[in-house]
Amino acid sequence: MSGLLQRLAPAAGTTPRATLLFVLDGRPCTGLQGDTVLTAVLTQATQLRQSEPSGAARAGFCLMGACQDCWMLTEDGQRLRACSTLLAGGMRLLTGALS
Amino acid sequence: MSDPIVIVGAGPAGLRAAEQLVRAGQRPVLIDEATRVGGQIYRQPPAALQRSRQALYGFEAGKAGALHDTFAALLPQIDYRPDSLVWQIEANTLHLASVASTGASAVASGGAALTSASAQRFSALILATGATDRVLPFPGWTLPGVFTLGGAQVALKAQACLIGPRVVFAGSGPLLYLVAWQYLQISANQGAQVLAVLDAAPPGAAWRALPQLLARPEVLARGAYYLARLRAAGVPVQHGVRLQRAQGDGRLESLTWQAGRRTVTTACDALAFGHGLRPETQLADLAGCAFDFDPSDQAWLPRRDGAGRSSVAGVYLAGDGAGILGADAAELTGALAALTALDDLRLQPASASASASASASASASTLTRRLTQQLQRHRRFRAGLDQLSPPPDDWAASVPDELIVCRCEEISAGELRACVRDTGTRDINRLKALTRIGMGRCQGRMCAAAASRLLADAAGSTLAQVGRLRGQAPVKPLPIRLLAEALRGTAALPVPADEADD
Numbered sequence: 001m002s003g004l005l006q007r008l009a010p011a012a013g014t015t016p017r018a019t020l021l022f023v024l025d026g027r028p029c030t031g032l033q034g035d036t037v038l039t040a041v042l043t044q045a046t047q048l049r050q051s052e053p054s055g056a057a058r059a060g061f062c063l064m065g066a067c068q069d070c071w072m073l074t075e076d077g078q079r080l081r082a083c084s085t086l087l088a089g090g091m092r093l094l095t096g097a098l099s
Numbered sequence: 100m101s102d103p104i105v106i107v108g109a110g111p112a113g114l115r116a117a118e119q120l121v122r123a124g125q126r127p128v129l130i131d132e133a134t135r136v137g138g139q140i141y142r143q144p145p146a147a148l149q150r151s152r153q154a155l156y157g158f159e160a161g162k163a164g165a166l167h168d169t170f171a172a173l174l175p176q177i178d179y180r181p182d183s184l185v186w187q188i189e190a191n192t193l194h195l196a197s198v199a200s201t202g203a204s205a206v207a208s209g210g211a212a213l214t215s216a217s218a219q220r221f222s223a224l225i226l227a228t229g230a231t232d233r234v235l236p237f238p239g240w241t242l243p244g245v246f247t248l249g250g251a252q253v254a255l256k257a258q259a260c261l262i263g264p265r266v267v268f269a270g271s272g273p274l275l276y277l278v279a280w281q282y283l284q285i286s287a288n289q290g291a292q293v294l295a296v297l298d299a300a301p302p303g304a305a306w307r308a309l310p311q312l313l314a315r316p317e318v319l320a321r322g323a324y325y326l327a328r329l330r331a332a333g334v335p336v337q338h339g340v341r342l343q344r345a346q347g348d349g350r351l352e353s354l355t356w357q358a359g360r361r362t363v364t365t366a367c368d369a370l371a372f373g374h375g376l377r378p379e380t381q382l383a384d385l386a387g388c389a390f391d392f393d394p395s396d397q398a399w400l401p402r403r404d405g406a407g408r409s410s411v412a413g414v415y416l417a418g419d420g421a422g423i424l425g426a427d428a429a430e431l432t433g434a435l436a437a438l439t440a441l442d443d444l445r446l447q448p449a450s451a452s453a454s455a456s457a458s459a460s461a462s463a464s465t466l467t468r469r470l471t472q473q474l475q476r477h478r479r480f481r482a483g484l485d486q487l488s489p490p491p492d493d494w495a496a497s498v499p500d501e502l503i504v505c506r507c508e509e510i511s512a513g514e515l516r517a518c519v520r521d522t523g524t525r526d527i528n529r530l531k532a533l534t535r536i537g538m539g540r541c542q543g544r545m546c547a548a549a550a551s552r553l554l555a556d557a558a559g560s561t562l563a564q565v566g567r568l569r570g571q572a573p574v575k576p577l578p579i580r581l582l583a584e585a586l587r588g589t590a591a592l593p594v595p596a597d598e599a600d601d
Contacts, residue, residue: 004244004350004369005260008289011154017147034147039258046243046350053509057349059243061506061545063250064139065132066231066379068540068576069506079578083253084133084198086145 003043004059022091023075031087038063038070038082041093048072048082050096057097102220103128103178104440105193107185107382108227110138111426112418112433114170116225119437121176123446123459128178128219130185132198136170137163138229138418139249140426144257155256157281158321162426187572188385191413193219194585196577216585223413223440226382226401227433228420232274232373233548235494239345241506244369248274251371255281261291263369267354269297269342271488272375273322280325283332294367296329297340297356299374300488304338311483314476341497345370374490376423377548383421384570386414392563395485396423398548399567405471407436408443415440428477435470438463494549495556504553505546507539512553519557527565530554540576543568 010016018033024041031040038060041048047057048070060070063083070082075092104120106113109131120127135143141163144150156163180195187194195217232247239245246254246262248270254260261282268279275298283293312319329336343355343362355364383401384390389410390399403409403416415436418429441463500513518524518534527550530536536550537543543550547568554565573582 004263005254005258006264006289006291008255008259008261008285010259011150014149032147034145034258036145036258039254039260043260051241051506051509056241056509057243058241058506059350060246061241061250062231062247063253064231065575066541066544067247067506069545071540071576086134 003041004046005039005042007043020087020089022087022089022093024093025095025097033087035087036083037072037080037085037087037091037093040087041072041082041095045095045097047095047097102191102222104223104225104437104444105130105219105221106225106227107131107193108138108229108418108420109133109136109170109179109181110227110229110418110429111141111166112227112229112420112429112436113138113225114166114173115430115433116227116417116437117173117177118169119434120441121173123441123463125441125446126176126178128180128221130180130183130193130195130219132182132184134181136181137167138426138429139231139253141166142253142257143167144259148257148259150259157284159426166430184575184577185382186574186577188224188382188387191220191222191224193221193224194572195219196573196581196585214581216581218585221413223415223444224386225407225415225417225433225436225440226386226409226420227418227429227436228379228382230376230378230419230423231544233375233377233490234372234545235270235374235490235549235552236498236502236504236506236546237342237344238499238502239347239351240372241503241509242345242347242351243349244347244351245345246369246371248272248278248371248373251369252278252281255285261286261289261369262371263351263367264291265294265367266291266369266371267294267297267365267367269299269340269354269356269370269372270374271299271490272373273484273488274373274376275488276322276325276329278371279334280328283329283334287332293329293332293334294365296334296336297342297358298336298338298488299340299491300338302338304487304489308483308486311479312487314479314483318480341491342372374548375484375488376419377544378422379420379544381542381570381574383409383414383416385572385574387411388414388416390567393422395481397490397562406439406467407432408439413440413443424474424477424481428474431470431474431477435467435474438467438470442467490548495552498553504549505536505539507541507545508535510534510536510546515550515553516557519554525554525558525560525565527551527554527568530565531568537568542571542574 061067065084073094105128152160182198184196232249279296341357353366388401393400407415417432417436502512
């Protein structure tokens with residue numbers, strides 16, 4: 001399944017970014033150093049979370065910390081605002097798509 | 100030692116305010132929710148993702164560079180607090196939550212995004228809180244793949260991503276054409292496509308707006324250039340458009356829109372939309388500032404005098420957070436608010452002798468006069484923009500009952516209309532209490548413009564009459580343990596353990 005976001009090809013002459021390993025809904029995934037959690041997830045998936053009232057898929061909206069529609073759950077029950085949190089290796093994230 | 104002058108927001112207004120304060124020998128505290136300075140317009144990507152200023156900011160590369168360089172020079176002379184959210188203001192104290200924006204610290208702290216609480220007293224407070232997209236929603240706007248215009252720009256600038264391969268841009272305002280052009284420029288050699296620009300403004304609006312837009316010919320010329328490039332590339336640019344529905348199974352697949360009598364469905368992967376900007380006023384509200392209805396922004400704005408003073412002594416307002424005038428004007432109002440604060444506090448340059456001090460004070464008042472004069476041009480231009488891209492005035496009457504107005508709590512237009520019909524309420528805060536509109540995680544940032552319009556339409560009153568959503572602390576979601584931490588040592592009652600997760 002392709003993601004929502006499409007990465008630009010890196011500009012010529014730039015050093016390639018380091019790869020970071022994380023886990024999304026139990027599957028091993030890779031992102032790049034400098035990715036927000038939102039970018040890392042939405043370049044390979046189509047949702048970040050499900051809305052509490054209806055269970056509908058959500059994938060953020062404003063990308064600047066205002067709309068609060070990108071809070072993701074981690075496997076240990078913590079919440080991250082995906083648009084303003086940088087990806088770190090070892091994160092274990094849930095989109096709610098499996099439940 | 101007396102309390103410092105504190106600036107909230109490190110965009111164009113906040114940074115120019117800091118510059119003036121440092122020039123006068125102060126060491127201001129500069130608080131910003133982001134990890135790097137620049138605000139939204141001159142936002143910088145994370146350090147690992149370096150791109151050239153030209154690639155990031157286009158025509159504005161010079162201004163962005165100047166602002167970032169100014170900050171680099173100021174840094175040793177200010178108390179800079181990035182990753183810090185101001186979530187409450189009481190008397191002369193700001194309550195802060197430090198935000199662990201780096202995933203690494205979030206992992207280290209067990210995944211918590213917000214890690215510690217603190218308080219900061221101030222002698223004067225300059226609020227430069229900026230703006231976000233003003234959103235007038237349409238059915239299907241919560242589907243994955245639908246973003247704000249600002250969001251589409253953040254994806255590109257800060258993350259080197261497109262919001263999708265085939266993108267439609269819609270709504271109104273200068274950002275519509277700017278972002279569409281930015282995507283057009285980059286997308287050709289990325290296998291991506293700008294499918295259409297759908298402008299809500301009626302055809303011919305540009306001609307009516309022209310006289311006032313000429314107040315800033317260079318900006319007008321740039322807008323005309325974006326439009327010409329889009330047209331030359333064969334991108335359909337349609338005026339008088341109403342968005343009818345975004346459709347798709349779990350993600351956006353097509354958009355249905357109407358122009359005149361024509362209804363069109365466009366297959367697409369992503370949509371960016373917005374209707375101009377809305378000032379971020381919640382902190383001014385918590386600071387106790389008086390508000391007035393502003394017909395130009397069609398919103399309640401914190402009252403300010405020509406020099407940047409709010410109605411509260413010691414609290415100053417600058418930039419788009421106090422009323423939309425754009426980034427260039429924000430640099431002016433930021434500097435102006437700082438000079439006013441210095442004047443009110445009777446602060447002189449620290450090292451100056453009597454004569455040098457007198458000349459510094461004279462040059463400050465010359466500067467104040469010049470800034471005030473320059474702002475006139477921006478106000479005239481802004482009036483032109485209102486004519487160029489008026490928010491659609493029939494929006495509230497035309498949206499269907501099933502439209503989700505509040506994306507946090509999924510409250511529909513029908514529920515709001517029924518509430519007005521059944522209870523006779525004519526007040527936005529009453530509507531909030533009755534329906535939970537504006538009570539969700541975003542605190543009305545995304546829905547207030549729409550909900551106020553629907554209420555005014557249903558109650559047969561005006562936007563000014565329905566009032567404004569009052570700001571509530573915390574202005575953004577916080578873990579409850581952080582509130583407990585903030586309350587420790589204060590007289591306030593701790594949160595009972597059985598309510599800790601509420």
